Amino acid sequence: MKKRFDIYKEHYKALISLGLPIVIGQIGVIVLGFADTLMIGHHSTAELGAASFVNNVFTLAIIFSTGFSYGLTPIVGAMYGTKLYTFAGQALRNSLVANTLVALLLTVCMGILYWNIENLGQPEELLPLIKPYYLVLLASLVFVMLFNGFKQFTDGITDTKTAMWILLNGNVMNIIGNYILIYGKFGFPELGLLGAGISTLFSRVAMVVVFVIIFLRSIRFRRYKVGFFRLGLSRTVFGRLNGLGWPVAFQMGMETASFSLSAIMIGWLGTIALASHQVMLAISQLTFMMYYGMGAAVAVRVSNFSGQHDTLNVRRSAFAGFHLMVALGVVLSSIVFLLRDYLGGWFTESPEVATTVTSLIFPFLVYQFGDGLQIAFANALRGISDVKLMMLIAFIAYFVISLPTGYFCGFIMDWGVQGVWMAFPFGLTSAGLMLFARFNYMTKNR
Template sequence: MNSTENLKQKTGQFLRILFPILITQIALSLIAFFDTNMSGRYGTDDLAGVAIGTSLWVPIQTGLSGILMGITPIVSHLLGSGRKNEVASKVMQGIWLSLLVSVLVIAAGSLLLSPVLNFMNLEPEVERIARRFLIAIGCGIIPLFGYTVLRSCIDALGQTRISMFITLIALPINVGLNVLLIFGKFGFPELGGAGAGVASAITYWIIAGVALLFVTRAETFAELGLFRKFHAPSLRAFREQLKIGTPIGFSIFFETAVFSAVTLLMSRFDTITIAAHQAAINFASTLYMIPLSICLSLTILVGFENGAGRQRDARQYSRLGISSAVAMSLVTALVLLLAGEHVAGLYSTDPKVIELIQHFLIYAIFFQISDAIATPTQGVLRGYKDVNPAFVICFVAYWVLGLPLGYILAVHTDLGAYGYWIGLIAGLAIGAALLLGRLVRVERRFSASGHGAE
């Protein structure tokens, strides 16, 4: 990355960072999309089982990945302040931390999976598919979390095209494995929805291996000397990363978990409603990759400028990113309005399921607008290493206000399942307003101080 002098140069650098991240995030979401879509094509029970499994897995995966992504602002600040020689040790400590987190998740999963699924009182076939899906995907936890650290380092260096390349390799591999393992093609076992979990686990191992080859062999990373020296685990380094990463991880967890909580609460509805809800959430999550990509880009760019003490440049990047996200949210809202029926038809051939998906997608329009403000704003705050208030805001907006409101509307009014979506919309809107207010205060503080974060 380079320092920039005017808006035109900033726009160019912003797009160079953003575009590969956007392609990467879309490809990652397409992996989940094809898991859900292909499971739905196999059967409604498989779609519901994968929906339940995904609802349990995604908050854990994204929340813990968020903790490990704390390496991004750390590396960005080191680069901005000219301390490249410290990057290798920070990345190695991130890998050690990812291994520790992986072991803890596997241990917790082995103890809690059965009690959680039994508590949900699912239909027997749906529970069986969800259990097998989660056990299968658990076999890929170690490489997935390791890859998260490597990708965060790659992106922090501005080499987002490499992450894009790796993910674009992963997408056809995952889809091909789904064909083989969900439908049992070419002599492979026919596993149904559980096959999507096996395919994902195998894909995680492949992308981790490719990323490791890049950071150890590519000339771009040569001067950093990654993995050339052994760095023993350091509790001090763990504390530094956890201080930044834990609030980031919890913020992500609270946002993703509230959607999963709604899916789990909706288990009292019939299988068709669960399947339609999950299909609509899946497509909304695909559109969410736009503001999320802008968020990740802003963390890198604002962190770099803040590390160098260029506060005016950091503010210009934040305004450029947030305004771009809002503009794109209006485009995605138009897509949902005009093409809702075609989108629903991608997930199912059952007319009842398609009709319900269409209804849920109308509510998803309002998600896009709130996310376009809240998500990039969090990216800017992470660039300033201001992460604790965002964590509190997300918890209050989503869990104290949004989810209880949704529950009341769903259980005590005639809105039924739609009540949960209204609650989510309210929580997201409140969160967006509070996060934007926090950003204004942070920018004023840094402008007054005239220097970057420590």
């Protein structure tokens, strides 16, 4: 056992060093999600239900766009591993252009969905709350993509602290803005849910502006700025970004769609069910974002070793990352389990919502292993640029297994929102097993 630990020890240390700033940045996102849900939930249960629907729809778009931006990490990571710094700067410029185009495409798609909200079966009393909040979040999509471009670049060159500090400060700004605009403090009007949306838009714009200023003025980015400004766009790099980005976007998008489409099904059960779903999503972000931070570190380490053609350390980095995620999962799941009877009451004054939240803790705990497994090996595959099969794996896991299971358990078996949530362990675990098998096949004995 000690010998095995010694083999992975340097990888654990490197992954923690890389991943911890990302995890801390994601904790800021988690705190923001908690604060949003707490403030909106205590303002009104109806607004909490409306926020659940809109946030789930936009989470799909944001995760999809984030997946596309992930195409930059293995490219920059391999260039950094082989000291091609000028070309890494060029890759950033290409990524920002590609991300902007994808953001505009998503804005059009989400705009079309906006005009069809009445046909999605949501409670009619929520529509006046849903529509303005939806439009404000729609305006922020392009800024999410621009931030992602800079973040994936800095992660790829192993500078994970810059994005962490920007995220933390941006989220503090967002929480303060929420407090002021939701409740109407310091002379501002009481805007409720719409105020939360305006605060989110403002913070996303500010984070992009700060990232641009740091990139342009910081000495540590000097060797990358040469390629960024002088080399211009490259058809080859642009093609690689699209070749890597779209499969990851669809893989992550289909995973998120299983949650977002489940939210639409849960909306058929009424406002209480939808509000409970939103609270559980805020809780589930706690573990997902932790795994996400470590997964991003896995992708960076694997891409660095892949650029050096060091397959042994590619494998060790991936497995070390999974070990760390299992440890995180055990600790975080234990905390959630111990607090299971109190969590719902933190977010809402509705006893019905609080009781329903408690009933959803069991399926949440069950899917933690599968979630860590699929994040670890999806990022490992991304690091070795083997991403095309991930789309098929995601389709099988989430559309063939998870969604039909959720509908069957929730509506055919009449288990309600608990039945819909029982599908998530099946989808995430099956995805994790298939991604692990693919990574093992691609790297074993090579």
